[in-house]
Amino acid sequence: MELGISDKVKPLIAAVQSMVNDEIAPLWEEYHSEVGKTGDRFEYTTRMTEILEGLKVEARARGLWNFWLTDSAQGYGLNTVEYAYLAEEMGKTPMGPEVFNCSAPDTGNMEVLERYGTDEHKERWLKPLLKGEIRSAYLMTEPDVASSDATNMAMSCVRDGDEYVLNGEKWWASGAGDPRCAIYIVMVKTGDDTAPKHQRHSMVLVPSDAPGVKVLRAMQVYGHDDAPHGHMHIKFTDVRIPVENLLLGEGRGFEISQRL
Template identity: 45%
Template sequence: MFELSARAQDFIQRCKAFIEKEIEPVEAAFWEEARHLNPNGDWTTWQWPAQLEILKQKAQAAGLWNMFLPDAELGAGLTVQEYAHIAELSGRSLIAPTVFNCNAPDSGNMEVLWRYGSEQQKQQWLQPLLAGKIRSVFCMTETAVASSDATNMQATAIIDGDEIILNGRKWWSSGLGDPNAKIIIFMAHTPDPSKDRHHQHSMVLVPVESKGVRIERMLPVFGDYDAPHGHGEVSFENVRVPIENFIGGAGQGFEIAQGRLGPGRIHHCMRCVGAAEKALELMIDRGMQRHAFGTEILKLGGNLERVAEARVAIDQARLLTLYAAYKMDRLGNMAALTEISAIKVVAPSMLEKVVDMAIQIHGGAGLSHDTALTGFFAQARSLRLADGPDEVHKGMIAKLELRKRGYGSKTKKTLD
């Protein structure tokens, strides 16, 4: 079922070698420099270490670029399942996805433009994103409403002649602090009484420098601003953009969002698997190299059982995610709704638990920047909220299970 083509195997092997040779030897120094260059939440001064551009040029020269995109000319032409293995490898590093130009939210935004964008939108925004010349932002979550229900959205995109007027406030907009962020995809309510509630939202392209766009602040995650990428709060006050800036047309926001989130969840979950593998390796090495009470600390206090539990959990999450990708490739996103929601519940929670075990073995060092563990933990805990909280996905799974038994459909099944 999960057999890989020779071409996919080649990409996977070359990615693995590139990460081991080019990224892992410099990553610790890279993030140390990044913290030095960006010591606080003032995003107006943020900058990337020069090493990033060097690594990106090497990756692009090696053909390890835009591998998430199934288009054989613009990307690698890999299936969702094939790319999933590359996402796992890149998940072992906090910088590898960016080096390969396969990082969120850019990868999802590029897929949106590739699938739904006009030719003019592709030329103006997709091409620079594919070239890694600019970065992008996705604005969906709002400050004033429960964003777990996207129909609560209060931001508006109102048609006014040949323009769209945008108003609203968004937060947790990832990448907003990046010095190369140039374009925002803004999701908002476009009222239309003739349409149902899932056809009254739109996605609109908004240049970051547009009049009325104001970056209010960057938001720390567990005290870390994730500079120079950042997650920010941004307001839109009577922002005017051409009507051509609708992606796919007014009212198509939810349809586009589903197309964006399906592959994106595979990417996120497989990166969780890769991060968990790295955390387990760190846990074992630390536990076998440190001694207490006359033996290796990994052999104390049930730690060996935790190693076994981690191995089981990682492999379960990987197999479930690959199965979801397999169904998406063969049958489409709608046929894989249960599996897509399931992996979104399973993978981040699995990573959170494995990283917590690794932190415990590392002691105080596990809470510092000496390893990637704090970054992995923040990633795991954030993903239990991002792209829909656990509870929403569990609700979706339950709803689909009830539907299989005839409940919840137009003709509701009742108990005898």
Template identity: 50%
Template sequence: MDFQPSARARETAAKVRAFIDEHIAPVESQHWQEIHEARHGGHWNEWKIPARVEALKAKARAEGLWNLFLPDPELGAGLSVLEYAFSAEQTGRSLMAPEIFNCNAPDTGNMEVLWKYGSAEQKAQWLTPLLAGEIRSVFFMTEPDVASSDATNMAATAVVEGDEIVLNGKKWWSSGVGDPRCKIGIFMALTPNPEAGRHGQHSMVLVPLDSPGVEIKRMLPVFGEYDEPHGHGEVHFTNVRLPLSNVIAGPGRGFEIAQGRLGPGRIHHCMRCIGAAEKSLELAIQRGIDRVAFKKQLVNLGGNRERIAEARVAIDQARLLTLQAAWKIDTHGVMSALTDVSAIKVVAPSMLQNVVDFAIQMHGGMGVSHDTPLTAFFNQARSLRLADGPDEVHKGMIARLELMKYGLK
């Protein structure tokens, strides 16, 4: 195994970090303050994108820091999963950065789906503007009325009727659907087929958000935050009729596509967690050096030095495990890295949650305000322990794969 970053990976990550430090960090605090202040000015469908976002995106694109996640050298940066991981870590230090480099979820995963499985028509209509950063997208997966930790529980349906596919059902935690630039969604649902196995009865369908029968009911707050202008919506689909050509790769291939989508996407999430943890630890240490209580610097009070050491060990362990998963995906494919991908999905968000919690404690009252990114990082960490499969599902996968080595299922 070789986790040593290539010269190109090192160079790209350094450029990403320099761009963040020079162009994003100086305006980020003001950016989020303006968004928080505007929250009380109207309904979610009145959310607006600050002009600085598009200006920064144009600057990043001009510097070649664009679509870094996509391994296609013609459409993206041509970086492998492992090579991109180092840049993903840097973007995790900033809440703005992923969007500025057009490397933001759920768009990255949706673009990968279209790149891998989309038809020429689907790519021309939706992948091209997504790669250009002109529109945004959403992935409709989780449902309010079933236990969505088991994806085969899906109640939403995508039924083939002649040359059309008809969608019905409810989805929620549809991240990004509140963005005024969000134009397209990927809807995963049950396509009943008695002849197909349990994992051959679901389809992914491209749904323009202005299609008749698509209704955004509400935005859902996460720990009281609406993540505007991104948003996490509850969306209802009532007899939404679309051409059969909107089905990605054909009916019944939803789970197959999901396997290809989620592996690299989880690497991205976990490396961003590591970047956020590094930023949180830096903030904690700086606070501990600057502040004095009981005639001692905070870093020298109680068990804070030990906690700093534990945070460093946990961050580096999570990074190495994530890089190992990325290396396996690159060298042997997603299916070879199932244990590793599940392991990092458990480890990285939990590690971030613990490191941020320590940083919040070091900051006292300031730590639970909007004056630092810590509350947003904590929100991110706790939410990721549910998103893309809860911890328990991934632990179950790890255990099952481990026991299979002993002949148990």
């Protein structure tokens, strides 16, 4: 396996490096000092939007955009090793990954939508994510179970006619504090305990504004809330989604995670 810097990625590394060093990093302090000026730490000030969106327009115009979709005909054409070199550079400043539309959790979520979403899901959520117009979150971890083993997830998801009804709580949902976060990919329990352990769970798409979704609070990491991105604690009370929002099939949640 070739782990060095390929000729293909060399000029991209240089271009990303110079944009990070000369244009993005120098604006970070000003951007960060704006957080909370409106009275709401999860709201963007005009200046924050100006800085972030201005940099994104510039990166996109230079073709430095969406490097993350590796080994796919629709991607940038890079492999995972090549992408790793770019990720290293983009991650040298907190705003870096988003400027190039390569930030977590959107990259993984876009990959799920690209590989397992229907045409309708792609139109509604993948397209605006690829353009950097909306953001997303991945909701797996739950307060009541040891979540380092994902087979413990307990959020209930019960079919009722043409809908699924979701009840339970998720926390540490990174990016769910961002007012632009429009879509959650949620790991839920659809099978009972008689099913094999890795076939009890499914992934479903839940719009962040679905009735019954309530963001309870921002979690803190060593006293920081990471606003306006946030790691949120979210409660689901009788949240209804159409059955079409189930990805791949009931009981196939782990199959999605393990195939990516």
